[in-house]
Amino acid sequence: MGNEFEHEAGHLDFTVNFLKAYNASLSKQLDMTSGDILETRKALNDDVSNTFDFEDGNVMDFISMVPEMRMTEMKFNYIEDMRETTERLMHKPYFGKLVVDGEPVYIGGATIQDNEHNILIYDWRTPIASLFYENRVGELTYRIPDGTKIKSDVTLRRQFQIEGGKLLNMFDSDLYIGDEMLQQLITDSSRSKLKNIVATIQSEQNIIIRQPLNQDTLVYGPPGSGKTSLAMQRIAYLMFTYRDRLKAENIMLMSPNEVFNDYVSDVLPELGEENVKNMTFYRMRNAFIYFNGRRFESLAENIQRLGHEDASAYKYKTSVEYFSHLKQYIERLGEYGMHFRDLKYGGKVLVPKELIERVFYEDLGAHPVTRRLHKIYEDLLDIYRRELKQLTGEKFKALDESPEYIGEREELKKMANDEATKELAALHAQIRRFRFVQLEKVYVRSIADKAVRRETIENIKRNDFKYEDLAPMLYLYIHIIGAGNKKIRHVILDEVQDYSNIQYAVMKDYYRNATFTSLGDKHQQIHPVGSPELIADDHHVMQLQKSYRSTNQINDYLNTIVPGGIDSVSVDGQDVQFIDVEDEAAHIRSMVSRDMPEQMAIITPSREAADRIFEELKDDIPGLKNLQEVDTIYNQDYLVLPYYLSKGFEYNTVIITESSFYDDLPLVKYVLASRATRNLYLLD
Secondary structure (H helix, E strand, C coil): HHHHHHHHHHHHHHHHHHHHHHHHHHHHHHHHHHHHHHHHHHHHHHHHCCCCCCCCCCCHCCCCCCCHHHHHHHHHHHHHHHHHHHHHHHHCCCCCEECCCCCEEEEEECCCEECCCCCEEEEECCCHHHHHHHHHHEEEEEECCCCCEEEEEEEEEEEEEECCCCEEEEECCCCCCCCHHHHHHHHHHCCCCCCCCCCCCCCCHHHHHCCCCCCCCCEEECCCCCHHHHHHHHHHHEEEEEHCCCCHHHHHEEECCHHHHHCCHHHHHCCCCCCCCEEHHHHCCCCCCCHHCCECCHHHHHHHHHCCCCHHHHHHHHHHHHHHHHHHHHCCCCCCCCCCEEECCEEEEEEHHHHHHHHHHHHHHCCCCHHHHHHHHHHHHHHHHHHHHHHHHHHHHHHHHHCCCCCCCHHHHHHHHHHHHHHHHHHHHHHHHCCCHHHHHHHCCCCCHHHHHHHHHHHHHHHCCHHHHHHHHHHHHHHHHCCCCCCCCEEEEHHHHHCCCCHHHHHHHHHHCCCEEEEEECCCCCCCCCCCCCCCCCCCEEEEECCCCCCCCHHHHHHHHHHCHHHHHHHHHHCEEECCCHHHHHHHHEEEEEECCEEEEECCCHHHHHHHHHHCCCCCCCEEECCCCCCCCCCEEEEEEEHCCCCCCEEEEEEEECCCHHCCCHHHHHEEEEHEEEEEEECC
């Protein structure tokens, strides 16, 4: 082993030195290319006048220089990307090694070739690197992009622990994570954000990461099975494998809350990729201008309200039965049931709703509903333009005849047009937002339960839409108006169990050109009411079994809540602590004064409780952060937060206050307890 270690240490030194030299060369090339760009731009300024003149030929000069400029700038961007890559790899060039058909294959975060075009490091996303995650040696196969399977003889799998360009440890194992790596992974409590897991991807995770782009995949797994990390690695894999047709702007990450996006923000840059677009379901409403000015309850408000109020309406509107009824209702709108508003301004009805309805059902009755509404939309815009022209004329005449307004005719015309446009602004907005459709009434009519319908009507009158109203109203808008985002090609959806079937359908139908990778755990529902299980018969369903995050003791406790829910592949730690206290803040103060955890979350049953305990502890715990529903930054090691903001995160130490609050909410307690990686305290 000694000679092997020295050999690998020598190879690492060679690789690091090559990367340093390559990086220095790239820096020089970058300076030269930057100079070329400046020189080309200067030539443009010197040789091409500000006024294009075809006779002088300067337009043709400019056109002839454009391709050169683009090529130079593309070269600059490529060199800059490679410079950043080599700088990143110098500290940890690779994490593993295979011997495949007698040849060494070192695997890391990017592919690097030497001066003779031999591959020194293989990107973990390359086809041959998939052999590293097979958890065994011997006769194996991997698949290349055209679908061909390549047979290979793998005689060695080796893992490395490298920091600062130095080899600290190495070991060979058929099981991918050995005890040493697992111990380091679990006890690494310094992580304030999610890190990439390319060095610790398991065989079952690797299969999911490498699923083809053109299929919908649904992944279930217990707490600590790496679902969130896996989601980020899948994004990186897709961007690498399908880079000719998939950019960061074509991928959407659907997050459980706003702060989650910051929590995962380091992963893709660590892998040399851009961060992708992100969205929450609640924020999706901003893409539909119809709902501007409509006040919808947030998910956090919904959770707090339904923690102590009747949830009948929520259960009805998220049920499979209502969703089925809504789809049938929409199918009949072409025959009856569509409702409209008068198009009016200043007390004047320009187009009565009865006329719009007659055009919709009689004049355009042969067309699909969406086509009818867009035709009416265009006709109403024409009416608006005629009204604007007429009103402008009237105002111009008044200005022209008034002795108070003196000016050129063009100035008076502009003034008249500005006044008319302002007066008709609400009318224009009504048309542009499709507000001539009375969507709220269509929605109310889709509710068969009379008690729920009455309650919904009262809420709408107060402009107090509940969170459970958002999905059916978006679904109606998408299918009636035809709204959609065609640019997104793949959606990564985390915590899928927290979405109702109608919410999932809204996302699928809005991102209609995208395939989905959805991940979750049926037992990890944070909502006090919860949602029915997702119906996804057309998805490729995969199951993760093992949990790597929390200690065996924490996982054993989780299995008392959901028997058999977790197959723990972990390390031992301290027992879960159940503590009866009179003063929770005083007890926490005493705990941290004796032994301040490296990372800690104090989870409370409400916003009020979080605010209260924060005020009591903020002077005793330096850097303590009271996480808010509107926060978008996650960079604190010591947090106080209400339970409904804890989804998706992990903490070295978790303290659950007022733990008996969750006795009737076992799945919520399951979620909160599973946030802890090393230490779990339940206070009461």
